[in-house]
Amino acid sequence: MADGREGREYRMTELAKEAGITVRTLRFYRERKLLPPPRREGRIAWYGEHHLARLRTISALLERGHTLNGIAELAEAFDHGRDVGELLGFHAQSEETPVRLTPEELADHFAGEVTPENFTAALDLGYLGTDGGEIVHISHRLLEVSSALVREGIPLAAVLEAGRRVREHADALAEIFTDLVAAHASPGDAQRLRPLAKSVVEAELSLALDRRLRKQQ
Template sequence: MPEYRIDDLARVAGTTSRNVRAYQERGLLPPPEKRGRVGIYTDAHLARLKLVDSLLQRGFTTAHIADFIIGWENGKDLGEVLGLEDAVTQPWTTSEPARIPLAVAREFLGDDAGEQFDRLVQVGVVEVEGEECIIRDTELLAGIVEIAEFGFTPRELVDIHVRVHTAVDAIAKDLIGTVTAHIRGQHGPGWLPEGDEVAVTADMLNKMRALGVSSVHSALARALDQNLQRELGDHLAAALDLDTRGQSGLSA
């Protein structure tokens, strides 16, 4: 399991070390493991930190969140609670962020770099920080660079990703809506898991996420195969038709 010092934890979570200490003082974040004078945090702390930040962004106060967490953990195993938090907050993206000079990124994106940056920022692929560009999905960037070598413009490639993002975002909303409706249908609104239900709910969420990723991947792969075969067939048929007409003209 990854381990973090406080500065590393804050950086990965997108917050500050000062906030981490404040959350600990308010009981929102479990204390780290002490190794000498150094506090060591884990992914369990990272999941809790992301959950707290998410609730704060929704307008809840630290006092409300503290009461909620204390009440939730009452009589429960902390590991199970953090396991559920991890299922909700842990990202499935494995690509490590990369930083490149903003000038290099702008050169690649061309004359309308500003517009393309805005679109990529909107879908969460990049962030602009001073004179640097933070790439949140380096695998995607590598793919775009490779395809650009075949003559596609940056705008065309950004268009593709934005359309894919929009479609997949709709699928994700539908999937999460199905899970939410299922939980409410079984337990009613405002339900929180207790006892063994915590681990069961975390397991269900993880498996549902895996099913969603697998479903999108396999469906897209099949659709690409089918459409590629059809488009290639249409292209070859048109090429053969032109060739036949050309030969007929020569023989005439």
């Protein structure tokens, strides 16, 4: 069923079919509180796209060897506004400082490059957000580096595309580290061990750049 407020909605049988599971499994997940409550309209329960996304996430986590108890802990974190980083101890402090900018200040950083297309791409990446009349950049360090690359003559669109590709690899690297901590240390050790993970990544990136540059000579 289409609902103008939240997009498509599903009855239980429809949701199970879309997720590739049985209705019995769906009921089991609901009883284990792995899913948020559905919207009720009389005696009919309606499930939305966020329920479908949750079911697909559960399936992916199960395929990677996670237990239902572990998934239930993650689901509780999501439902209470926390994230996986909090469970791994990363919430204590962040090394990235957001920057609040006026539209004019943003334009000064990227003279002539703040087009609607580039602005939308930065929003999609999560680099930018808005707060009233101000723009918030997620990271002072990323802002300075990206503006420096633009000053070197690299188009902002290319910088943003590179950022998107780097994000994919960075997420994969972070997953390696968090999996390592989860398997061999306590979640409380993650923040303390974080500098070691960064050092490994920085050293490997430096060596990789050396290899690439030698090939170009």
